[in-house]
Amino acid sequence: MLSTAMKEIVANSSAIRAMFEEGKRMAAIHGAENVYDFSLGNPNVAPPEKVKQAILEITNNENPVFLHGYMLNAGYPDVRKKISGFLNKRYDLSLSENNIVMTVGAAGAINVVLKTILNPGDEVIVFTPFFGEYRWYVKNFGGELVIIPNNKSGDFQPDLAELENALSPRTKAVIINTPNNPSGAVYSEETLKDLAAILDGYQKKSGTSIYLISDEPYREIVYDGIQVSYPAKFYKNTFTAYSYSKALSLPGERIGYLTAPDELDGFEEISQGLSVANRILGFVNSPSMFQRVAAECVDITVDVSIYEENRNILYENLSKMGYECLKPGGAFYLFPKAPGGDDVAFCNAAKEHRLLIVPGRAFGAPGYFRIAYCTKKETVQNSLNSFEKAIKG
Amino acid sequence: MLSTAMKEIVANSSAIRAMFEEGKRMAAIHGAENVYDFSLGNPNVAPPEKVKQAILEITNNENPVFLHGYMLNAGYPDVRKKISGFLNKRYDLSLSENNIVMTVGAAGAINVVLKTILNPGDEVIVFTPFFGEYRWYVKNFGGELVIIPNNKSGDFQPDLAELENALSPRTKAVIINTPNNPSGAVYSEETLKDLAAILDGYQKKSGTSIYLISDEPYREIVYDGIQVSYPAKFYKNTFTAYSYSKALSLPGERIGYLTAPDELDGFEEISQGLSVANRILGFVNSPSMFQRVAAECVDITVDVSIYEENRNILYENLSKMGYECLKPGGAFYLFPKAPGGDDVAFCNAAKEHRLLIVPGRAFGAPGYFRIAYCTKKETVQNSLNSFEKAIKG
Numbered sequence: 001m002l003s004t005a006m007k008e009i010v011a012n013s014s015a016i017r018a019m020f021e022e023g024k025r026m027a028a029i030h031g032a033e034n035v036y037d038f039s040l041g042n043p044n045v046a047p048p049e050k051v052k053q054a055i056l057e058i059t060n061n062e063n064p065v066f067l068h069g070y071m072l073n074a075g076y077p078d079v080r081k082k083i084s085g086f087l088n089k090r091y092d093l094s095l096s097e098n099n100i101v102m103t104v105g106a107a108g109a110i111n112v113v114l115k116t117i118l119n120p121g122d123e124v125i126v127f128t129p130f131f132g133e134y135r136w137y138v139k140n141f142g143g144e145l146v147i148i149p150n151n152k153s154g155d156f157q158p159d160l161a162e163l164e165n166a167l168s169p170r171t172k173a174v175i176i177n178t179p180n181n182p183s184g185a186v187y188s189e190e191t192l193k194d195l196a197a198i199l200d201g202y203q204k205k206s207g208t209s210i211y212l213i214s215d216e217p218y219r220e221i222v223y224d225g226i227q228v229s230y231p232a233k234f235y236k237n238t239f240t241a242y243s244y245s246k247a248l249s250l251p252g253e254r255i256g257y258l259t260a261p262d263e264l265d266g267f268e269e270i271s272q273g274l275s276v277a278n279r280i281l282g283f284v285n286s287p288s289m290f291q292r293v294a295a296e297c298v299d300i301t302v303d304v305s306i307y308e309e310n311r312n313i314l315y316e317n318l319s320k321m322g323y324e325c326l327k328p329g330g331a332f333y334l335f336p337k338a339p340g341g342d343d344v345a346f347c348n349a350a351k352e353h354r355l356l357i358v359p360g361r362a363f364g365a366p367g368y369f370r371i372a373y374c375t376k377k378e379t380v381q382n383s384l385n386s387f388e389k390a391i392k393g
Numbered sequence: 394m395l396s397t398a399m400k401e402i403v404a405n406s407s408a409i410r411a412m413f414e415e416g417k418r419m420a421a422i423h424g425a426e427n428v429y430d431f432s433l434g435n436p437n438v439a440p441p442e443k444v445k446q447a448i449l450e451i452t453n454n455e456n457p458v459f460l461h462g463y464m465l466n467a468g469y470p471d472v473r474k475k476i477s478g479f480l481n482k483r484y485d486l487s488l489s490e491n492n493i494v495m496t497v498g499a500a501g502a503i504n505v506v507l508k509t510i511l512n513p514g515d516e517v518i519v520f521t522p523f524f525g526e527y528r529w530y531v532k533n534f535g536g537e538l539v540i541i542p543n544n545k546s547g548d549f550q551p552d553l554a555e556l557e558n559a560l561s562p563r564t565k566a567v568i569i570n571t572p573n574n575p576s577g578a579v580y581s582e583e584t585l586k587d588l589a590a591i592l593d594g595y596q597k598k599s600g601t602s603i604y605l606i607s608d609e610p611y612r613e614i615v616y617d618g619i620q621v622s623y624p625a626k627f628y629k630n631t632f633t634a635y636s637y638s639k640a641l642s643l644p645g646e647r648i649g650y651l652t653a654p655d656e657l658d659g660f661e662e663i664s665q666g667l668s669v670a671n672r673i674l675g676f677v678n679s680p681s682m683f684q685r686v687a688a689e690c691v692d693i694t695v696d697v698s699i700y701e702e703n704r705n706i707l708y709e710n711l712s713k714m715g716y717e718c719l720k721p722g723g724a725f726y727l728f729p730k731a732p733g734g735d736d737v738a739f740c741n742a743a744k745e746h747r748l749l750i751v752p753g754r755a756f757g758a759p760g761y762f763r764i765a766y767c768t769k770k771e772t773v774q775n776s777l778n779s780f781e782k783a784i785k786g
Contacts, residue, residue: 001602001659003512003534006666013669042463051461055452055682059445068444068643070435104497104647104676111675115533119396136673140508141396209394250461252681254497254647266394273399276406280529282504283497287680288645289448 009136023356030354036383038371039356041181041332045302045374047249054296058289067292073275073285075102075257079295083257086298091230095259101274102257102286106217108278109241109258110137110175113213115281116273118143122172127158129335129363131181131215143172147364154326156185156335160194167202173211174199176231179218182363182370183335184311184328186222189229196235209237209265217243217256220301222330223308236263244294246332247301255290307332310373310380317384321391332374335360339391343369346390353386402529416749423747429776431764432749434574434725438695438767440642447689451682460685466668466678468495468650472688476650479691484623488652494667495650495679499610501671502634502651503530506606507566508674509666511536515565520551522728522758524574524608536565540757547719549578549728553587560595566604567592569624572611575756575763576728577704577721579615582622589628596630602658605631610649613640613694615723616701629656637687639725640694648683700725703766703773710777714784725767728753732784736762739783746779 002010019039026035058067074080080097087093103109118124120142126134127148138145146166151159158176176195178187187195199210214231219242222228232238243256264270278285314334315327325336338346343359343366350357350369360368373380395403412432419428451460467473473490480486496502511517513535519527521543531538539559544552551569569588571580580588592603607624612635615621625631636649657663671678707727708720718729731739736752736759743750743762753761766773 001510002662002666003508003510005512006509006670007662009673010662010665010669013665013672040463044458047457047461052452052457056449059448059452064440064445065437065642068440068645070433070644107675107677109675115396116399117394117396119398133673137675140674249458251463252461252678254677254680269395269400269403272403273395276403277399279406280402280526281533281674282500282502282530283676284500284647285645287647287683290680 005139019356019358022351026351026354035354035356036379036386037356038373038375038383039358041372041374043246043249043251043302043374044376045249045306048297048300048302050297050300051248051250051293054293055289058292058296062292068288071285071288073279075100075286076291079291082295082298087259091233093232095261098271099259099261100257101260101278102291103278104254104283104286105245105251105256106215106241106243107133107137108254108283108286109256110213110215111140111281112274112277112283113211113239113241113258114138114141114143114173115277116270117172117211119172121170123168123170125163125166125171125174126364127176129156129180129182129360129365129368130175131177132362132364134175146171150365154324156180156183156326157187157191158195160191160198163195163198167210169206169208171208171210173213175213175215177215178231179222179228179330181218181331182333182358182360183326184331184333185326186226186228186329192229192231192234199235199237212238213241214238215241217246218331220247221304221307221332223304223311224329226329228330232259232261236261237265248294248297249302250290253287253290255286255294257286306377307374310375310377313377313380314371314373318387321388323387323391332372334371334373335368336371338367338369340393341367343367349393350386350390353389355383355386355390398532412749412751415744419744419747428747428749429772429779430749431766431768431776432751434765434767436639436642436644436695436725436767437769438642438699441690441693441695443690443693444641444643444686447686448682451685451689455685461681464678464681466672468493468679469684472684473650475688475691480652484626486625488654491664492652492654493650494653494671495684496634496671497647497676497679498638498644498649499608499634499636500526500530501647501676501679502636502649503568503606503608504533504674505667505670505676506604506632506634506651507531507534507536508670509663510565510604512565514563516561516563518556518559518564518567519757520569522549522573522575522753522756522761523568524570525755525757527568539564543758547717549573549576549719550580550584551588553584553591556588556591560603562599562601564601564603566606568606568608570608571624572615572621572721572723574611574724575726575751575753576719577724577726578719579619579621579722585622585624585627592628592630602630606634607631608634610636610639611724614697614700614725616697616704617722619722621723625652625654629654630658641687641690642695643683646680646683648679648687650679699770700767703768703770706770706773707764707766711780714781716780716784725765727764727766728761729764731760731762733786734760736760742786743779743783746782748776748779748783
């Protein structure tokens with residue numbers, strides 16, 4: 001009854017579903033506060049107060065027929081203008097509202113881009129560790145995922161030497177995600193410039209266009225004063241997929257946008273394609289009221305210090321216990337090596353200590369595991385004893 | 394640069410896009426109030442006051458981390474329970490929250506269903522006139538649209554004799570839409586029972602499963618006290634796609650749901666598939682706050698009498714002028730025969746009289762045109778002179 005393609009996807013999704021069920025089962029036995037659920041990237045930090053004020057003001061003052069009605073499939077022009085103005089100021093760009101499409105989160109944005117550009121059999125390159133959903137997004141449109149393993153140095157910067165080997169006439173796109181889920185790595189400016197040079201060089205040599213899709217939902221979630229470079233600055237064929245899910249703690253509202261600059265190869269037809277794809281994939285448009293809320297809150301973010309404190313507690317304590325881990329510069333994930341080397345075995349054993357963590361192979365990186373520390377501080381503190389037991393085996 | 398599939402879709406979408414541009418151009422010349430834009434189904438009736446109250450109350454009282462956070466991909470269980478309870482009471486069903494998936498409108502719902510069930514090459518049957526977007530929804534997943542022309546009687550009930558001829562071992566689904574866009578026809582209980590009998594008979598004979606996808610965004614928009622039969626009552630393999638876009642005038646908010654009853658062939662795996670499809674198509678979940686708003690407003694609708702008045706003015710006057718037209722029982726469209734027979738020529742000529750109307754071939758029904766009368770009453774009244782001129786040629 002299920003389509004053949006969906007059978008495989010449902011089977012592969014069942015691990016995380018099983019973890020969800022397991023978490024509920026464990027909470028029933030041990031009490032929710034005694035289960036340390038680090039499995040999901042669901043922000044626990046409240047949205048800024050201004051979000052609430054914006055919802056109330058907009059609801060009270062805006063004409064409801066306009067506020068809740070259809071607009072252009074690309075979104076309200078004034079909202080797109082405000083966002084492009086913000087980006088121009090912050091990153092010294094020259095975008096207009098014509099370069100912005102409001103989307104159903106970054107997941108919606110990536111699907112819209114892939115629908116627009118992919119022919120069946122086209123290749124899309126990703127670097128491990130990567131957000132596992134890219135697998136299905138690429139498959140939705142008949143694309144082939146080409147996976148470049150990480151460079152083993154543990155810095156989780158993309159392996160650019162391998163990128164040179166992986167490029168082919170069938171390469172249509174490269175997806176990057178910085179700050180990265182699951183590693184927390186922030187790609188350096190040097191990395192991004194080198195990446196751009198390689199793609200530019202290959203484009204010139206082959207006469208093809210290769211699009212960079214920069215997935216940036218964690219752009220604002222950074223620590224230690226790190227500046228996140230803006231990938232689109234270095235490579236003109238860049239689509240940027242953004243979401244307010246993490247910056248404003250609104251993941252359930254499905255509000256984000258994508259940018260496509262004028263300089264993009266084939267901009268005119270691509271731009272039409274993005275609007276049409278947004279419509280025919282069934283999104284139609286990004287949720288209307290939250291478009292206006294996002295415009296009001298374009299320059300604010302959640303209190304990142306709460307995540308930073310969780311990161312510090314976990315990183316310092318786990319390092320002392322003997323876990324090997326990159327100190328993440330952003331996002332709200334820690335991605336340590338799995339003691340013993342087998343990530344699935346380690347995550348299963350960790351359940352005995354009431355720890356819910358995700359095996360690295362879900363992100364194309366066996367031998368690691370992911371801790372989503374977007375939780376209460378008490379959960380982090382109370383979990384330390386369990387992490388200690390888990391590494392002792 | 395654009396994918397091959399998208400090139401065709403963008404080219405075919407340009408007619409409506411061109412109309413939109415034309416409308417703006419004409420408004421600039423003649424003034425917006427002198428252009429009679431009946432092209433889009435964007436409700437002009439305000440949402441019920443309770444929608445606003447629900448937004449304010451929920452925003453003021455709900456924990457924002459919960460309110461704006463991720464939930465199950467299928468939606469909040471309590472919201473789904475409330476909706477299933479409402480449907481059970483109204484239609485004497487026995488649905489639970491497990492039979493409901495909250496979606497990004499009905500367009501999202503249909504895409505989720507098709508992703509879940511379609512293998513490439515599977516056939517999906519529609520009856521003219523039909524909502525033109527079905528073409529692309531079916532193509533998104535490699536399906537083949539099989540179009541059954543209307544029966545020429547002008548009642549716009551589906552031609553069931555032709556359905557018998559069109560069924561094949563490759564038929565995976567049939568899409569119906571009642572009350573219908575663009576005809577305004579409400580399928581009778583007899584029609585639905587006969588349709589069910591044909592599908593049941595073919596299933597038995599062939600040993601295949603054929604799913605009925607009932608697209609019902611206009612379920613509440615009916616006139617003259619007409620009772621809209623609930624198609625899922627008559628055929629167990631029915632997915633119902635619903636949207637609050639028209640019932641609550643919230644089209645921009647992208648809030649709807651789909652139902653899949655326990656009796657559906659392969660329910661267990663289909664049910665998992667629907668959740669996973671909602672996630673991997675990039676919807677992830679239906680917008681969270683408006684899920685809760687919908688639950689609060691589950692049993693109310695906009696003031697339908699405003700549409701009914703527009704319908705009456707247009708139907709009576711156009712009939713007197715000599716237009717041939719079914720008196721629509723629901724939705725907010727009139728679908729008259731194009732005077733002269735050529736719908737495209739008629740709609741182009743109508744622009745000279747500042748009328749924006751859509752050729753029937755956009756809905757698979759050349760020779761007709763669609764009037765979307767979800768406009769201000771003044772627009773309807775002031776347009777009559779132009780309709781008079783248009784039929785005189």
